[in-house]
Amino acid sequence: xxxxxxxxxxxxxxxxxxxxxxxxxxxxxxxxxxxxxxxxxxxxxxxxxxxxxxxxxxxxxxxxxxxxxxxxxxxxxxxxxxxxxxxxxxxxxxxxxxxxxxxxxxxxxxxxxxxxxxxxxxxxxxxxxxxxxxxxxxxxxxxxxxxxxxxxxxxxxxxxxxxxxxxxxxxxxxxxxxxxxxxxxxxxxxxxxxxxxxxxxxxxxxxxxxxxxxxxxxxxxxxxxxxxxxxxxxxxxxxxxxxxxxxxxxxxxxxxxxxxxxxxxxxxxxxxxxxxxxxxxxxxxxxxxxxxxxxxxxxxxxxxxxxxxxxxxxxxxx
Numbered sequence: 001x002x003x004x005x006x007x008x009x010x011x012x013x014x015x016x017x018x019x020x021x022x023x024x025x026x027x028x029x030x031x032x033x034x035x036x037x038x039x040x041x042x043x044x045x046x047x048x049x050x051x052x053x054x055x056x057x058x059x060x061x062x063x064x065x066x067x068x069x070x071x072x073x074x075x076x077x078x079x080x081x082x083x084x085x086x087x088x089x090x091x092x093x094x095x096x097x098x099x100x101x102x103x104x105x106x107x108x109x110x111x112x113x114x115x116x117x118x119x120x121x122x123x124x125x126x127x128x129x130x131x132x133x134x135x136x137x138x139x140x141x142x143x144x145x146x147x148x149x150x151x152x153x154x155x156x157x158x159x160x161x162x163x164x165x166x167x168x169x170x171x172x173x174x175x176x177x178x179x180x181x182x183x184x185x186x187x188x189x190x191x192x193x194x195x196x197x198x199x200x201x202x203x204x205x206x207x208x209x210x211x212x213x214x215x216x217x218x219x220x221x222x223x224x225x226x227x228x229x230x231x232x233x234x235x236x237x238x239x240x241x242x243x244x245x246x247x248x249x250x251x252x253x254x255x256x257x258x259x260x261x262x263x264x265x266x267x268x269x270x271x272x273x274x275x276x277x278x279x280x281x282x283x284x285x286x287x288x289x290x291x292x293x294x295x296x297x298x299x300x301x302x303x304x305x306x307x308x309x310x311x312x313x314x315x316x317x318x
Contacts, residue, residue: 013041013113013298013299013301013302014039014041014042014045014108015108015110015243015291015295015299015301015302015305016243016289016291016295016302016305016307017041017042017045019289019307020042020045020106020241020243020307021045021046021049023239023241023284023285023307023309024046024103024104024106024239024241024309025104025239026046026049026050026054026103026104027049027050027054028050028051028052028053028054029050029053029054030046030049030050030054030055030103030104031050031054031055031056031099031101031102031103032046032050032054032055032056032057032102032103032104032105032106033056033057033058033059033087033090033094033099033102033104033105033106033230033233034046034056034057034058034059034105034106034108035059035087035090035105035106035107035226035230036059036060036087036106036107036108036109037058037059037060037065037066037069037082038060038062038065038069038108038112038114039065039068039069039072039112039113039114040058040068040069040072040073042106042108043056043058043069043073043080044072044073044076046104046106047073047076047079047080050079053079054079055079055080055081055098055099056076056079056080056081057081057083057090057094057097057099058073058080058081058082058083059083059085059086059087059090059093060082060083060084060085061084061085061086061135061136061217062115062135062136063084063136063137063138064114064118065112065114065115066082066083066084068114069082070082081097081099083097086222086226087107087222087226087229087230088221088222088223088225088226088229089225089229090226090229090230090233091228091229091232091233092229094233095233099233100233101233101234101235101238102233102234102235102238103235103238103239104234104238104239104240104241105230105233105234105238105239105240105241106240106241106242106243107223107226107227107230107240107241107242107243108243109219109223109242109243109244109245109249110243110244110245110301110305111123111213111245113301119184120132121133121137122142122143122183122184123209123213124184124209125184125185125187125188125203125205125206125209126188126203127184127185128183128184128185129183129184130142130144130182130183130184131143131144131147131181131182131183131184131186131187131212132144133209133212133213133216133217134216134217135217140216140217141216142216143212143213143216144180144181144182146158146212146215146216147175147179147180147181147187147212148179148180148181151176152169152172152173152175152176153172155168155171155172155175155176156168156169156171156172158211158212158215159171159172159207159208159211160211161211162210162211162212162214162215162220162248163207163208163210163211163214164207164247164248165207165208165211167195167204170194170195171191171194171195171208174190174191174194175187175190178190184209187205187208187209188203188205188209191204191205191208192204192205210246214248219249220248220249220252223249223252223253224252224256227240227242227252227253227256231260231280231281231310231312231316232316234311234312235312236312236313236314237311237312237313238311238312239284239309239310239311239312240281240309240310240311240312241307241308241309242307242308242309243305243306243307244305244306244308245304245305245306246304250288250306250308253308254288254308257281257283257308257310258283260279260280260281260310260317261279261280261281261282261283261310262277262279263277263278263279264277265277265317277317278314278315279313279314280312280313280314280315280316280317281310281311281312281313281314282310282311282313283309283310284309284310284311285307285308285309285310288306288307288308289306289307289308289309290305290306290307291303291305
């Protein structure tokens with residue numbers, strides 16, 4: 001099995017690795033999908049645990065991340081199949097690659113440390129770089145496009161909806177008055193000068209950067225599509241594990257799981273069930289699992305991680 005020391009050699013600590021392996025329970029010959037392969041930490045552990053003939057299909061929208069993971073996982077040969085693209089489209093791709101009725105699927109929805117540390121990607125307000133934030137730098141609008149071309153009302157809606165930013169209107173007006181803005185430090189510095197650090201000490205641009213990243217990459221839509229596709233690819237008894245890092249994603253996952261775990265989908269006011277629906281999944285984790293104190297000390301990024309796991313039990317609903 002790939003351990004923490006081996007992962008550290010790659011400058012990457014996969015979040016909640018032991019919990020993921022415990023809940024997905026990979027064994028020899030298993031078939032798995034990693035929808036967000038990133039630096040390959042979880043993928044390496046799944047491949048090691050399914051030796052000698054288990055297989056893993058790995059998706060990532062980020063060409064640099066996928067290239068890094070592919071090089072890292074080269075010792076596993078044809079057992080690892082990398083796919084450049086979003087996990088949201090796995091339903092159209094996995095079966096053609098021989099991955100249908102799989103044993104388990106993992107979605108780690110967080111940014112990797114490699115992405116945050118690369119100033120040219122524009123994800124971090126602590127490093128000066130272009131306001132990009134695209135997972136796939138080959139396509140789509142950048143954060144600078146949104147900042148410089150959206151109205152104050154549109155920006156406020158993005159900051160509020162995707163960042164839960166209480167000062168969304170104030171920040172949006174500030175941005176409009178001071179644009180164009182092209183770099184991470186320009187935007188972060190502007191917000192900090194206006195709002196200050198406050199008692200928490202947290203940088204006041206934190207939620208704005210989160211909101212921009214989610215909007216640029218249409219992340220919540222990706223999660224919705226990915227969850228539906230993943231359930232459809234699991235065999236009966238197969239498990240889906242999802243690690244989220246902010247409340248919007250975690251709430252979406254929780255509600256999706258809760259809905260598919262219900263036997264009845266009739267309107268609540270209807271006294272007698274007439275739908276005949278059966279639950280599609282079983283909740284393996286009733287509540288979100290959090291990282292241990294020891295892991296948080298070793299990897300502070302895991303502090304906000306929440307893991308939810310479900311097992312497929314029945315046929316998909318129409």
